[in-house]
Amino acid sequence: MIEKIAEQLVNLTVKQVNELATILKKEYGIEPYNSVKLENTSKSKEEISKKEEKTVFNIILKSSGNSKLSVVKLVKEITGKGLRESKDLVDNIPSLIKDSVNKKEAEDLKNKFEGIGAIIEIE
Structure with missing residues (x-):
């Protein structure tokens, strides 16, 4: 059945x-x-x-734009690395500039970079 x-x-x-x-x-x-x-x-x-809203972000440099020297200086300031290391980061795009930052800091850094013509991605 x-x-x-x-x-x-x-x-x-x-x-x-x-x-x-x-x-x-x-x-x-x-x-x-x-x-x-x-x-x-x-x-x-x-x-x-x-x-699960994201709270930690990475700052990635996608392009240095026209003012490469200004970008190198800003990378040096933000990362605390030496001039040579900062230049290497800018030369080898895409580069992780800073990791594990909060949303406000990520937005502030993005605005600083975009202010000098660089392109930044926040992940």
């Missing part, structure tokens, strides 16, 4: 499966597993994205 029911279920058309799902939901309060799972998954992702 169970085998016959299983065979009938496997041979249902898409329309029939939808009708069966509707009957099971209305008559017996049974939700199809996939729809319940998808609803919970989408809610969880929304809640997680709200809770």
Whole structure:
């Protein structure tokens, strides 16, 4: 008997499966597993994205623009590295200038670099 029911279920058309799902939901309060799972998954992702807002950022130099010397000086000031190391960072773009900074500091640094013509990416 169970085998016959299983065979009938496997041979249902898409329309029939939808009708069966509707009957099971209305008559017996049974939700199809996939729809319940998808609803919970989408809610969880929304809640997680709200809770896990990024708080630590990396400053990456993408371009030094026209004023390479000014960018080298600013990199030296921000990183505390020597002139040679700062120049190497500017010469080897893209370069990680500073890592693990908060949002405010990241925005401030980006504004400083953009003020002298450099292109910065915050990750």
